[in-house]
Amino acid sequence: MVAMSKIATGNGHGENSPYFDGWKAYETNPFHPTERPNGVIQMGLAENQLCFDFFQKWLMKHPEASLCSPEGVRKFKETALFQDYHGMPEFRKAVAKFMGKVRGDRVKFDPDRIVMSGGATGAHEMVTFCLADPGEAFLVPTPYYPGFDRDLRWRTRVELVPVDCESSNNFKITRTALEAAYEKAQAANLRVKGLLITNPSNPLGTILDRETLKSIVSFINEKNIHLIGDEIYSATVFMEPEFVSISEIIEEDIECNRDLIHIVYSLSKDMGLPGFRVGIVYSYNDAVVSCARKMSSFGLVSSQTQHLIASMLSDDDFVESFIVESKERLFKRHKYFTWSLSQVGIGSLQSNAGLFIWMDLRKLLKEKTFKAEMDLWQVIIKEVKLNVSPGSSFHCQEPGWFRVCFANMDDNTVEVALMRIRTFMLKNNEAMVPRSKLCRRSSLKLSLSRRKDDFITSPGIMSPHSPLPTSPLVRART
Known part of the structure; x- marks a missing residue:
């Protein structure tokens, strides 16, 4: 074998972390609503996909900003050099x-x-x-x-x-x-x-x-x-x-x-x-x-x-409107997602920024160890088919915390992810909130309209009375 540098042969890149392992699990079986409905949903990617319509509208109005358009071709040589x-x-x-x-x-x-x-x-x-x-x-x-x-x-x-x-x-x-x-x-x-x-x-x-x-x-x-x-x-x-x-x-x-x-x-x-x-x-x-x-x-x-x-x-008008709209859309998605988690007994650190939630699953650990955290994470990845990131990969000193990203998917994928979480949690009696509360609020769905509290009804979230398969959570806790 040809000798290589220490950087090339070492593992300093850090890919042996569960953070990257979760990405690999997603990449080998990515969720698609029709082609792979049972695939892994990517909730480990801190990406903001909530405002692409803003960019698309701006680009349609300003084709000269692109060098690959008739309107922008005059700047092509100057910029390419x-x-x-x-x-x-x-x-x-x-x-x-x-x-x-x-x-x-x-x-x-x-x-x-x-x-x-x-x-x-x-x-x-x-x-x-x-x-x-x-x-x-x-x-x-x-x-x-x-x-x-x-x-x-x-x-x-x-x-x-x-x-x-x-x-x-x-x-x-x-x-x-x-x-x-x-x-x-x-x-x-x-x-x-x-x-x-x-x-x-x-x-x-x-x-x-x-x-x-x-x-x-x-x-x-x-x-x-x-x-x-x-x-x-x-x-x-x-x-x-x-x-x-x-x-x-x-x-x-x-x-x-x-x-x-x-x-x-x-x-x-x-x-x-x-x-x-x-x-x-x-x-x-x-x-x-x-x-x-x-x-x-x-x-x-x-x-x-x-x-x-x-x-x-x-473009000052674009920047002003983008900043306002982006914050509002993040607010709505964050509010809906954290509320939905709370309805099945999942808490999270109170937050007001970012593209993710620091989710508290400490009570789901069978013991307060990082091994128990990894056991739970394996279930979430392999059985629930959600790529969330365990806190230990973020060097958190306390097992049981997980980062879950909420802004990198469309509304329908959010509903599928929440349905999987609900299915996962409803078999855990220790984590359930009162059934009557779930029944009253289970039909809520995110709306990205301009009103902050404008939620609309949807059949997309599983009813608490729906038949559920045997939960892998039961296996993880025994």
Whole structure:
């Protein structure tokens, strides 16, 4: 066998995680309403598919934004030729303006600090390369996105030190937890170079309040370590309290070395355009901007994509209406989904952002262990045919939590998924709510009309009196 590099032969990519195993189960047998009605429903993908009609209508009205149309062909040669890896000025200006708009125009962003990358994945690796050397470490509050083990560690050889957060205080990041993680890293002879926070949180769907953010800024300033704020879900906040960016905190009367502050952003979640691979590093540090810009040549956003995005985000009316409508549709789907789960005894962490729910299945574990969590997850994947992600893959310290995504499917698939969950749960007497309550409310179905509480009746959700097969849950608990 030909010798290969340690990166090529190692398992640093992290694909041995249940998070990725769930994707593989879906890919081998994906659900289709007619061709594979018994296939696995993808609920492990944090994708926003609720507003594609908005994009389609805009593109029909603005064919010149596409270089592959008669109206846009005049810009084809100009855009197809070499573009400086600083990025098109109109693209950087439009993205900077959009970032400000998403944050309620309470803060402005400098287009000259916008650095392109191939999605948030590339942006995270880029900023890690800029800030740390192999063997140095970043603190990361748990639970955190499983892809960070790949994005921040695989090729950079940087270490991640968990900041353990607990369900007893809704996984809030505390100064005590930060200090404990910092001391743990020092005891392991790891030099801590930074702290990575995700706000809004993936997988929690919660936001960091202003006081917590101030405490975090104070912590990194005292330790003289960097702060990376992953804010890729900032436009998905669909209920109060409103999103507060780290960029707002440093504008306030607070002691802070701005050279330590960096933001990762993308259009993959807020606009639901992951295929466009638009990632952004925004740093307040001139040296980081300069270095990242050089590194960006390894993962540029295509000029065709830059042209389209610049055209779209420069349309103020479109941006305003999209932000409002996206929040409303996420609100409706989240409200309906969490209510439906509650009707069969499934709780979740109270949240107001993101494309997912942090689902609480602790009472379904036969014992409070991660092995029991994996046993339950295997049943959900193989028997219930839902790809949800176990909390252990997010480094959650408490077994029994699962992330379930709700915005990556149409209404009919939502109904099928909820029917499967109901079938799964109704055989578990410990988790059932009173039958009379289920009977009264079982015919509700999501409506994406403009009224927030406008639900319509549907026969799509299984009645509690419907015949049920023997539940695999019974087997999982014995």
